[in-house]
Amino acid sequence: MGFKFETVKANRISQNIVEQIRGAILAKELKIGDQLPSEKDFAKHFGVSKSSLREAYRVLEAYGLLEIRQGMSGGAFIKEVDLTTVKDSLVNYFFFQNPGIREYTQIRTFIEPQIVKICAEKITVEDIEYLENNILAMEQEPDGKHFISDLDIAFHKKLVDISKNKIISLIVESVQAALINIKRIVHTDEQFLKMVCDGHKKIVNALRESDPKKASEAMLDHINEVEKGMMASKKGSMIITEKGLLKQDRGSK
Amino acid sequence: MGFKFETVKANRISQNIVEQIRGAILAKELKIGDQLPSEKDFAKHFGVSKSSLREAYRVLEAYGLLEIRQGMSGGAFIKEVDLTTVKDSLVNYFFFQNPGIREYTQIRTFIEPQIVKICAEKITVEDIEYLENNILAMEQEPDGKHFISDLDIAFHKKLVDISKNKIISLIVESVQAALINIKRIVHTDEQFLKMVCDGHKKIVNALRESDPKKASEAMLDHINEVEKGMMASKKGSMIITEKGLLKQDRGSK
DNA sequence: AATATTAAAACATCTGATCTTTTAATATTT
């Protein structure tokens, strides 16, 4: 008949409450820091049991919209959704989509070269100093382990933060987090580490010279090199298990 | 002391259970479709009350990782996280970050011109036909209303889907959804509508000629034009309120 | 003035009962 109806689920009390409160937040009737009534009072207000209301609070908390504190002057407070909440959500999503390394690389090649173009014009001496220290730390890191990825994330995060675009910051950070979290691959060999450092150095050099084109090309090369490295050394790399231990990755398929 | 400790929250039973189950999913010990024990059984297994376990299930459901069905052969089933869940999370996040139109435009100018470059090589006659029909529908739309944005989203979504990059699809869709959901701006004037259609036509023409450079430039122009249009007509545009009604936007600040 | 104690508010958890939904199994009808 050309018209598609959507499936409807029976309304759960807690879901109904969740939607009302989220709606009030999006409609700006509730602001950050506002306190909701206590479980007992609000349950009575809605005419539902405490458990139903508690489930609603749990869900809103999971959305990152609520902070619940125990104790005397505790309660439920409207909270700004933080980056971690969204990143976790993206990680969950990517876990099932399971994109290939190519897909991660592609989005990075779209964004990050353009980011450093902007950086080349805006960057300050303090920023340069920060990036140089980051590279130094990475070089001095004795045998890699997972610190490399933290430093790597920090390097790219710094650049994207200079661009002052909150959306792009979120994307770049999440893509990198997802890549590391999902693949759980950390490259520990000297050669890979050196390649990353060299790439970062070239980028910083171009930025120091305020050369957008050179910086952009250096970033593009760097991303592609890292991809090549990840593809090639897949078998030889280490993966981090859920328990935090390191074990040899035998490569998939 | 140079070392930063992170704050720790007292462990809640439900949170502990959530982490265990999410961990098992990420560790691939639980797969899509797997059924978890019933509330009663699992609560007993963990040695906790049913309410605590229920709260854990609610949270996992909010994460999009669980589907809970009532009835005889119901129960809790591991579910693939769907796009809606992540988009909602992004919408929540952007609501507080409240990025400017410039930030939305910028990320689009980074990604979409490159997307159509790829499309120019991959696109099929069916795809072209789809896009042409989309433009026709938009032209025939009598007086805009919110259908325009649905068609606009569909147009850009189609292009990004051709690139077969799940990450980029998610980003482009979410950015557009967030822009419309948060700003709640719909342009109803004839002039704006015509400008969008013309932009889309130029893009499709370039794609039909398999001209990546021309397509990419047409997309870049289109995005920038739309931004200009949104900025300029901010006062004259309509906004959709929470209740779905349309009212005149008087412009902010 | 500093410190220790106490009390109350609010969340956290538990127990156990009852209601509702869904479906598999059974019974009935055609």
Add this chain to the structure above:
DNA sequence: AAATATTAAAAGATCAGATGTTTTAATATT
């Protein structure tokens, strides 16, 4: 035999109320 209606059981949804734990403001003590 096939279609339809009924029934029973499994599992979640909701409720009520009791008890435990955390946090902090108020009070008492040193």
